[in-house]
Amino acid sequence: MRGLQARLQGRVIVRAEVRREGLRWPFPDGLAAHLTGARVLGFRRRAKYILMRLDGGGSVLLHLGMSGRMLIRRRGANDPDAAGPALHEHVEMETDDGWLVGFVDPRRFGSIDLVPTDAEDAHRLLAGLGPEPLDELFTPAVLSAGLAGRRTPIKAALLDQRIVAGLGNIYVCEALFRAGIAPSRHAADVAGAGAARLVPEIKATLQEAIAAGGSSLRDYVQPDGELGYFQHAWRVYGREGERCPACPGPPACPGIARVVQAGRSTFLCPRLQAG
DNA sequence: ATACGCCCCTGGTGGC
DNA sequence: TGCCACCAGGGGCGTA
Numbered sequence: 001m002r003g004l005q006a007r008l009q010g011r012v013i014v015r016a017e018v019r020r021e022g023l024r025w026p027f028p029d030g031l032a033a034h035l036t037g038a039r040v041l042g043f044r045r046r047a048k049y050i051l052m053r054l055d056g057g058g059s060v061l062l063h064l065g066m067s068g069r070m071l072i073r074r075r076g077a078n079d080p081d082a083a084g085p086a087l088h089e090h091v092e093m094e095t096d097d098g099w100l101v102g103f104v105d106p107r108r109f110g111s112i113d114l115v116p117t118d119a120e121d122a123h124r125l126l127a128g129l130g131p132e133p134l135d136e137l138f139t140p141a142v143l144s145a146g147l148a149g150r151r152t153p154i155k156a157a158l159l160d161q162r163i164v165a166g167l168g169n170i171y172v173c174e175a176l177f178r179a180g181i182a183p184s185r186h187a188a189d190v191a192g193a194g195a196a197r198l199v200p201e202i203k204a205t206l207q208e209a210i211a212a213g214g215s216s217l218r219d220y221v222q223p224d225g226e227l228g229y230f231q232h233a234w235r236v237y238g239r240e241g242e243r244c245p246a247c248p249g250p251p252a253c254p255g256i257a258r259v260v261q262a263g264r265s266t267f268l269c270p271r272l273q274a275g
Numbered sequence: 276a277t278a279c280g281c282c283c284c285t286g287g288t289g290g291c
Numbered sequence: 292t293g294c295c296a297c298c299a300g301g302g303g304c305g306t307a
Contacts, residue, residue, distance in 0.1 A: 024283070024303085048301080066300055067285075088285080107284045109301060125303095152278070161302080168300055215300070262279070265298085 001043050001050045003223030004101065007072050008040045008052065011095040019090050024065065024111040034058060034114055035093060044120075047129050047165035051120055059117045061125065065109030070223040071102040101223075129165040133202050138164065140199045144191035154190045155183035155261050158202075163187075167202065170215055170237045173267045175202045177236045182273045183259070183266045208233065236267040244269040 016035035018027060028034075038054040045051070050062040064070075071086055075098045085092060091103040091112065103110065115123045130146060131138045146163040147154070157163050158172040167175070176183050178201040181194055190198065209215060214228030222228060231238075235245050240258040246269070247253035253271040260266070 024301090063301080065284095065302085068300095105284095106286065107299090107301095109283065150277085156278085159301090170300060263281085264301095 001045045003072060004050065004052065004070055005043045007099050007223070008093075008095065008101060009042060010040065011097060011099075012037065012039045013093045014096050015094040017085075017092045019085065019092075022112075023068075023090060023105060023108045024063075025113075027112055028114045031091075031112065031114065035060070046121070046126055046132075047161055048168070049126065051115075053117050057117055059115050059120055061111075061113040061115050061120075061123060062103070063111045063125075065105060065107065065111070067107040068103065068105035068110035071100075071104050072223040073100050073102075073225075074098060075100050128162050130161060130163045131165065133164050133166055134206055138199065138203075140192075140196040143195040143199055147187040147191045147195065150187035152187050153183060153261055154181060154185050154187050154194075155266050157187035157190075159262075159264070164202070166206075169264050170234065171202070171205050171209065173237045174205045174235060177267075177269060177273060178205065180272050182275055183261060183268055185275070236269060239267060244272065247271055 013035050014037070016032045018032045021027065034054070034056075038056060038058075041053040041055055043050065043052055048063055052060040052062065054060065071089060075094060086102060086104055088106045088108075089102040089104045090108075093101045095101070103112070111125075113123070113125070120126065131142055143164065147157055150157055152160075155172060155176065158167050158175070159169065173183070175198060179194070179197040181190060181198060185194070209228075209230040212228055212230035212233060213222055213226060215230040215234070216227045236256050239256045242256050243249050244253050244256055249255075253269065256267055257270050258265055258267050
């Protein structure tokens with residue numbers, strides 16, 4: 001969102017190309033027409049959604065899915081027009097000061113919709129979202145209330161955007177490790193003392209990742225093309241078989257394990273996240 | 276209400 | 292070199 005904001009805020013979109021019918025869902029009718037000629041007033045983020053406010057009373061709702069990214073480059077630099085659109089660049093906008101902003105998404109799990117600016121949070125995709133993890137209102141008591149009564153594993157509960165909004169698989173694994181909580185524990189059993197350990201670790205993990213520019217898997221880059229580097233700071237994610245960074249090593253600790261929960265990989269230290 | 280697969284896609288990797 | 296199985300930052304939806 002910040003990458004988009006730097007290039008788009010205050011600018012007029014002089015051209016918009018929509019190259020397919022939709023991604024996860026069909027694009028809204030008239031998307032290109034809504035974008036063309038609009039001035040970008042500002043941005044906000046909610047959970048994993050980016051909201052781009054336009055003059056005229058509408059906002060663009062963007063989700064990058066698993067493989068989506070924004071591509072920002074200067075019109076004419078290295079002759080991008082001659083090169084044509086990037087691979088899987090499904091939507092492209094051009095600003096009145098000569099920048100090209102593209103939505104690239106190979107797997108096409110991303111989404112774009114339009115929503116009235118005065119009712120952004122009433123959109124069906126935003127209406128049920130839980131608290132923002134970096135908000136000061138997100139406290140152990142709030143998390144405990146969200147976990148209470150749920151028998152689902154804490155891993156799944158933290159991925160449930162209704163309980164806390166914006167955590168993905170990487171950061172849930174990392175936060176659970178840092179808090180020393182077994183991913184398989186019932187959510188309800190983590191309320192209270194567990195939540196008190198978990199909330200600060202969730203916040204710290206996210207803050208460190210944002211400061212590092214995110215985690216670059218495969219080809220994810222920030223809009224300016226810079227690689228995030230938080231992947232080097234992962235303590236457990238993607239480290240199956242490696243030594244736990246907080247343990248003395250074998251035989252005391254067998255190393256990082258990988259299990260599958262609800263179809264997604266979970267990485268953990270069996271010694272520090274026991275029970 | 277809650278919980279669990281399934282599915283939407285492309286592409287990279289590693290084994291044979 | 293080719294083929295194939297498996298895996299991947301998400302999350303809505305249908306079904307039990």
